[in-house]
Amino acid sequence: MFKAEIKSDTMKGLVNIVSTLIDEVKFTVDPEGMSLKAVDPAHVAMIELRISAGAFESYVADETEIGLDLDKVKSVLKLASSGDIIAMEQDDDHGKLVFRVGNITRRMHLVDTSGMSDPKVPQLSLSAKVRIAVDELQQGIRASETISDHIALTASPEGFELSCEGDTDSVSLIVPKDKLESLEAEGTYCSLFPLDYFANLVKAIPAGTIVNIELDKDYPINIRFQIAEGKGKVDYLLAPRIESD
Amino acid sequence: MFKAEIKSDTMKGLVNIVSTLIDEVKFTVDPEGMSLKAVDPAHVAMIELRISAGAFESYVADETEIGLDLDKVKSVLKLASSGDIIAMEQDDDHGKLVFRVGNITRRMHLVDTSGMSDPKVPQLSLSAKVRIAVDELQQGIRASETISDHIALTASPEGFELSCEGDTDSVSLIVPKDKLESLEAEGTYCSLFPLDYFANLVKAIPAGTIVNIELDKDYPINIRFQIAEGKGKVDYLLAPRIESD
Amino acid sequence: MFKAEIKSDTMKGLVNIVSTLIDEVKFTVDPEGMSLKAVDPAHVAMIELRISAGAFESYVADETEIGLDLDKVKSVLKLASSGDIIAMEQDDDHGKLVFRVGNITRRMHLVDTSGMSDPKVPQLSLSAKVRIAVDELQQGIRASETISDHIALTASPEGFELSCEGDTDSVSLIVPKDKLESLEAEGTYCSLFPLDYFANLVKAIPAGTIVNIELDKDYPINIRFQIAEGKGKVDYLLAPRIESD
Numbered sequence A, B, C: 001m002f003k004a005e006i007k008s009d010t011m012k013g014l015v016n017i018v019s020t021l022i023d024e025v026k027f028t029v030d031p032e033g034m035s036l037k038a039v040d041p042a043h044v045a046m047i048e049l050r051i052s053a054g055a056f057e058s059y060v061a062d063e064t065e066i067g068l069d070l071d072k073v074k075s076v077l078k079l080a081s082s083g084d085i086i087a088m089e090q091d092d093d094h095g096k097l098v099f100r101v102g103n104i105t106r107r108m109h110l111v112d113t114s115g116m117s118d119p120k121v122p123q124l125s126l127s128a129k130v131r132i133a134v135d136e137l138q139q140g141i142r143a144s145e146t147i148s149d150h151i152a153l154t155a156s157p158e159g160f161e162l163s164c165e166g167d168t169d170s171v172s173l174i175v176p177k178d179k180l181e182s183l184e185a186e187g188t189y190c191s192l193f194p195l196d197y198f199a200n201l202v203k204a205i206p207a208g209t210i211v212n213i214e215l216d217k218d219y220p221i222n223i224r225f226q227i228a229e230g231k232g233k234v235d236y237l238l239a240p241r242i243e244s245d
Helices: A008-018 A070-077 A134-144 A195-204 B008-018 B070-077 B134-144 B195-204 C008-018 C070-077 C134-144 C195-204
Strands: A002-007 A024-030 A033-039 A045-052 A058-061 A064-069 A085-091 A096-101 A104-109 A128-133 A150-156 A159-165 A170-176 A182-184 A189-194 A210-215 A221-227 A232-238 B002-007 B024-030 B033-039 B045-052 B058-061 B064-069 B085-091 B096-101 B104-109 B128-133 B150-156 B159-165 B170-176 B182-184 B189-194 B210-215 B221-227 B232-238 C002-007 C024-030 C033-039 C045-052 C058-061 C064-069 C085-091 C096-101 C104-109 C128-133 C150-156 C159-165 C170-176 C182-184 C189-194 C210-215 C221-227 C232-238
Touching: A002 A008, A008 A045, A008 A070, A008 A085, A008 A195, A008 A221, A064 A070, A070 A104, A104 B134, A128 A134, A128 A150, A134 A150, A134 A159, A134 A170, A134 A195, A134 A210, A134 C104, A150 A195, A150 A210, A189 A195, A189 A210, A195 A232, B002 B008, B008 B045, B008 B070, B008 B085, B008 B195, B008 B221, B064 B070, B070 B104, B104 C134, B128 B134, B128 B150, B134 B150, B134 B159, B134 B170, B134 B195, B134 B210, B150 B195, B150 B210, B189 B195, B189 B210, B195 B232, C002 C008, C008 C045, C008 C070, C008 C085, C008 C195, C008 C221, C064 C070, C070 C104, C128 C134, C128 C150, C134 C150, C134 C159, C134 C170, C134 C195, C134 C210, C150 C195, C150 C210, C189 C195, C189 C210, C195 C232
Parallel strands: none
Antiparallel strands: A002 A058, A002 A085, A024 A033, A024 A064, A033 A045, A045 A232, A085 A096, A096 A104, A104 B170, A128 A182, A128 A210, A150 A159, A150 A189, A159 A170, A170 C104, A210 A221, A221 A232, B002 B058, B002 B085, B024 B033, B024 B064, B033 B045, B045 B232, B085 B096, B096 B104, B104 C170, B128 B182, B128 B210, B150 B159, B150 B189, B159 B170, B210 B221, B221 B232, C002 C058, C002 C085, C024 C033, C024 C064, C033 C045, C045 C232, C085 C096, C096 C104, C128 C182, C128 C210, C150 C159, C150 C189, C159 C170, C210 C221, C221 C232
8 A cells, every 4th residue: 555645846856866767666665655776777877765754745655566657757747836746546456556636637557566676785885975065066067078978086185076088178177175065085086987877867966965975996986865855865876987908 | 902900919829729720721801800710631620710800900901811821920920029010911913911020021922712612610519518717728638648649528517527548547637617617517428539639729729718618429529719808719629539339 | 378268258259159150260369369260161251350358357378379169169168157257278288278167177179270271351342331230130030031041131321121032922121221320322232142141140149239231232241240348359251142144
């Protein structure tokens, strides 16, 4: 059983993040909230998301699984204005989720979750920790997009750097230590990442959000941030590109 | 002879409605105003429009016919800002209509109307009558567009419903009786219509317009509304899709 | 050596104008400012531009040449908001120009200017002179775009006219003498020009700019206007299309 009401803005924020990675998702539902673990088809990135019952306007649920096609959910979200409430209710007999927005009722076929296993989230111990406003990352991405397909992220005792090296041109954005929310880096830690994955995620995070970045040398990056006004949490892991010499 | 001035907004409203159905139209002109009857190439919908001389800023005309390519008229309308006056004058010798907007003069070749006969408008007696703000219909269309190519419209003593049934998903918008401007339905009357025709028309009607819908069981729908601040009137007839069992 | 700072809006204005004609340009730099002479690949139009050191926030330069790919410069301009300052510095050793916008550093490979010779600017003595707000020209272009590929420009003692003759339709915009800033025309001077060149230039000129037009009978047109708040000047020459009878 699953029956809940949520602000359309909260749901939009959540769907925007997850749909950068995958189209069909399995939410694991329990009385305390919903969670999701997913990898993209190319196994380059992984997302782990948890949103508590408190993020909803109302929430009643047993343990269950809900498989959603996010493109369909987006078409429902388009019917809601900012401030609208979206009501959802699982219809067990028919494998459907019923959405209500104003006087519209939308019955959505659920995706079969039987073949969707949860990926194993690796336990990483990463040396450098940076807290930074996502707006800085967004500016760095805008500067990088015409230069190369990869972006280098570097944490050092001086600050945090996004840089991109093309065949003829290069660009870098340096955020000095005093412009960061916090910085822990005893040495210099740099890894190279696919720009499209990094850019799609960073663009989907609302302006003003503070993100926690954990980084190491030629290691995956962990990007952690809150959603749903602090009632939800996202961990995003992105594999590095290792350059062979 | 035909010589008239009209507010660009009034003319835009008129052209937006008619061009949902056809590109080339024949206006029948007389001293009291202009009218038009047309069917679309697939003979699925019919439009009947009348705009009185009072809708114009100035109007002098004998009985005549004016054949217009609406795409060309739209290019003239793009030159006018809201509040601008568009002057039109038929140039009999050359088969042209001369438009003036500000200090621009645009001479437009008229479409030959000799082969364009007026369609016969069927006299229908439809059982259910609904008056509703077009905004509700527009919201219903937005909800339907990803579901199916057809939309079912239902009038019953309880209210008016737009619904759409897809292979796996469905959507419905119910407007209860007390949210309608008026409702006359002794029983339940439902017909199925092609969504694209219905959607194109409804999107072209200005927000806030009250439309009169006449409906029956597996019968055409008649959608009637005013244009030009009440100085013009549109009747739109749309054929149903009859489902074979 | 070249090191300068400029308001992003000033630089955007300059790049918008020049990029209507060519993608790769050679700026000739000296201590008093920068200049450029260029023809388009089809040799239909020529641009001559001069911007003085006073148009910059700071400016230090020896005599040098800077070859720029304007598409790349546009990608830098997208990183700057209105009011931002863009710093540029030539990096002699590497043939690069280094841009700084906020905390972003962008190193741009310079285009090789060795094969780029300055075109010879013809000395023309044109009979009619018109000063007109570019907004009028922009309105005339909007009216012409669906009619023909060519636009006729006419100066006469009565005023200035833009006109376009298609197979079936025609359009003209007449600006009478009293709506012009000034007019010198002892007779009637008319030439025909390719609409796309004329339109691209006129659309790139900021609204409110007064342009000086010099015109003759079947002769090139010279369009002159100021940029950078009067600290820069553009001369644009466009070849006429001569109609054979």
